[in-house]
Amino acid sequence: MIPVDARDTSRTCPPSAGGCGHVARENRLTQARFECVACGFTANADHVGALNVLHRAGLARCPAA
Numbered sequence: 001m002i003p004v005d006a007r008d009t010s011r012t013c014p015p016s017a018g019g020c021g022h023v024a025r026e027n028r029l030t031q032a033r034f035e036c037v038a039c040g041f042t043a044n045a046d047h048v049g050a051l052n053v054l055h056r057a058g059l060a061r062c063p064a065a
Helices: 045-057
Strands: 033-035 042-044
Touching: 033 045, 042 045
Parallel strands: none
Antiparallel strands: 033 042
16 A cells, blocks of 8 residues: 545646646536646546546556566
């Protein structure tokens, strides 16, 4: 497990998916809909949150057996 600060993960435009990284409450249109007010990136809000958590955690690798 890798601890990650989840604050604003569903309000941040995901750079790892081609977004701009802009953070705003207005990016989260509904419970399910994300649309960045800065660049227009759109996606499912839960997917955006998961991408941002993954981005914050970095790449975790298992040692080779």
